[in-house]
Amino acid sequence: MNNAALMNTARSMNQAASATPATFDVMAVRDDFPILSRIVHGKPLIYLDNGASSQRPTAVIDAVDDYERHHHSNIHRGVHALSQEATELYETSRDRVVGFLNARSRHEIIFLRGATEAINLVAQSYARPRLVPGDEILITHLEHHANIVPWQIVCEQTGATLVVAPMDEHGEVHAEAVEALMNERTKLFACAHVSNALGTVLPVRRLMGSARSRGITTLIDGAQAVPHLTVDVQDLNCDFYAFSGHKLFAPTGTGVLYGRESVLERMPPWQGGGDMILAVTFGKTTYNSLPYKFEAGTPNISGGIGLGAAIDYLARLDLPGAHAHEHALLAYATEALGGIEGLRIVGTARDKASLVSFVVEGVHPHDLGTILDEDGIAIRTGHHCAMPVMEFFKLPATARASFAFYNTFEEIDRLHAAILRAQLLFARA
Amino acid sequence: MELNDLYRDVILDHNRRPRNFGTLDPADASVEGFNPMCGDRLTVRLKMAGDRIDDIRFEGQGCAISTASASLMTEAVKGQTRAQALALFDRVHNLLTDDAAPCDELGKLAALSGVREFPARVKCASLCWHTLVSALNAPAADKPGVVSTE
Numbered sequence: 016m017n018n019a020a021l022m023n024t025a026r027s028m029n030q031a032a033s034a035t036p037a038t039f040d041v042m043a044v045r046d047d048f049p050i051l052s053r054i055v056h057g058k059p060l061i062y063l064d065n066g067a068s069s070q071r072p073t074a075v076i077d078a079v080d081d082y083e084r085h086h087h088s089n090i091h092r093g094v095h096a097l098s099q100e101a102t103e104l105y106e107t108s109r110d111r112v113v114g115f116l117n118a119r120s121r122h123e124i125i126f127l128r129g130a131t132e133a134i135n136l137v138a139q140s141y142a143r144p145r146l147v148p149g150d151e152i153l154i155t156h157l158e159h160h161a162n163i164v165p166w167q168i169v170c171e172q173t174g175a176t177l178v179v180a181p182m183d184e185h186g187e188v189h190a191e192a193v194e195a196l197m198n199e200r201t202k203l204f205a206c207a208h209v210s211n212a213l214g215t216v217l218p219v220r221r222l223m224g225s226a227r228s229r230g231i232t233t234l235i236d237g238a239q240a241v242p243h244l245t246v247d248v249q250d251l252n253c254d255f256y257a258f259s260g261h262k263l264f265a266p267t268g269t270g271v272l273y274g275r276e277s278v279l280e281r282m283p284p285w286q287g288g289g290d291m292i293l294a295v296t297f298g299k300t301t302y303n304s305l306p307y308k309f310e311a312g313t314p315n316i317s318g319g320i321g322l323g324a325a326i327d328y329l330a331r332l333d334l335p336g337a338h339a340h341e342h343a344l345l346a347y348a349t350e351a352l353g354g355i356e357g358l359r360i361v362g363t364a365r366d367k368a369s370l371v372s373f374v375v376e377g378v379h380p381h382d383l384g385t386i387l388d389e390d391g392i393a394i395r396t397g398h399h400c401a402m403p404v405m406e407f408f409k410l411p412a413t414a415r416a417s418f419a420f421y422n423t424f425e426e427i428d429r430l431h432a433a434i435l436r437a438q439l440l441f442a443r444a
Numbered sequence: 445m446e447l448n449d450l451y452r453d454v455i456l457d458h459n460r461r462p463r464n465f466g467t468l469d470p471a472d473a474s475v476e477g478f479n480p481m482c483g484d485r486l487t488v489r490l491k492m493a494g495d496r497i498d499d500i501r502f503e504g505q506g507c508a509i510s511t512a513s514a515s516l517m518t519e520a521v522k523g524q525t526r527a528q529a530l531a532l533f534d535r536v537h538n539l540l541t542d543d544a545a546p547c548d549e550l551g552k553l554a555a556l557s558g559v560r561e562f563p564a565r566v567k568c569a570s571l572c573w574h575t576l577v578s579a580l581n582a583p584a585a586d587k588p589g590v591v592s593t594e
Contacts (some may be wrong), residue, residue, distance in 0.1 A: 291580050379506065382508045382509070411483035441451070
């Protein structure tokens, strides 16, 4: 097919696809995100790097701004008006997260810097005191580094072994293959809800059940899932669920660890300092109750308030419509990009979140990234902090377009056209 | 258009048909360059004749900028003395980072000047050069560490 024919196909698909989620008004939603009207290199920004970090709606920017201008003080310890206001705003955000994840109580929601810190907390506070040589921690092949390295560290500290469940050539992890590796030595099972490099949605509900029936403690890395899926930690029945705020339209430096209260109660504090204590003498310190036991020091107050505002924003959004729109974007992009000669989509699982990882023959991902950037198109190129995944596919890097509900079919058309232009540019040689 | 300034014909040609690509056995020095964030990886091998680079090869994988830079580098330094190659490194380093750096007398290497408009890509073009310097500075018995420009 020549370029003109490809463009026609893309246009007709555009009309068909944009007709599907009729209820979701993407143009109205885009107005909520000021950065989306930016011009980059003289072209309207097309932001397709949501898997790395998503953008903030005005509601979040305003909430942070209002806090900084009118309410800032340290929380949890002052009797004056500002401290009480700041505490109220920050703790209200915690309540928002309780609802967002359907946790049982605010005792189960620990505010941290991000998903990475949450996983490290579980590794050091839950796993390290419990594991002995011979024990096993089970993960999967498609984890990103934040769900590999903390476990390697704790294995080194305790003599436990890291066991990796396989994935297939589509980037799918099959529940049977994971279950076959669960045994009496497995003390902890940790897996992504959604793969950041490939978009694969893992069968987490079944896997949590399998692990639980064998007495294995479980953690889900939900960093890539929360922006795309409705998460219910009670329904999933996991022991821990971690996510980062900045992928959920909230400020960077915010993150959440959900922990089952009965498990958190049995864990020692991870870091010592202010806020995590009830009473300190030089002889003995009495630790604070949950969740504060795990929140030493002054936290990212403004960011936490921004996270609450992001969840409020999502609650006002037509979420089923947004999710349907994202799925339509994925289907559209898969077809449009998949039709480009010399382009290979990496990660073809049946159940995927809305991102497309790909390589273009003869055009290295980094060159493609630079060429697309000149067109105002932001994609990610590299190993996506998931080197074992790249190694599996024998690729040093891929290009990744990751979508949010504010992306449009037209933006995918422009991505498609820009990839063709990159191919033409490199065909000169 | 700026992109055409970055991806000049010389760059695309050396990316597609890298010169002096492959291995050298035996080699007097062999050093690996690796930018872990982006995955560019190459090995530079040297065969010295006294103080002179008698032969040079590189192999690995990377983007067009890093591959073409390495290919152009091997052409430029083959036959040069150690001191000449190190001086050329300084001139190329200036070319990549300093807008006012002159391109004259650099021959085909001047094609790399487009890179300085793209700061994120300077590390791609400079990886092979830093790897070469490490190889030139490594006594034969030494095992130098991996070079990175990230």
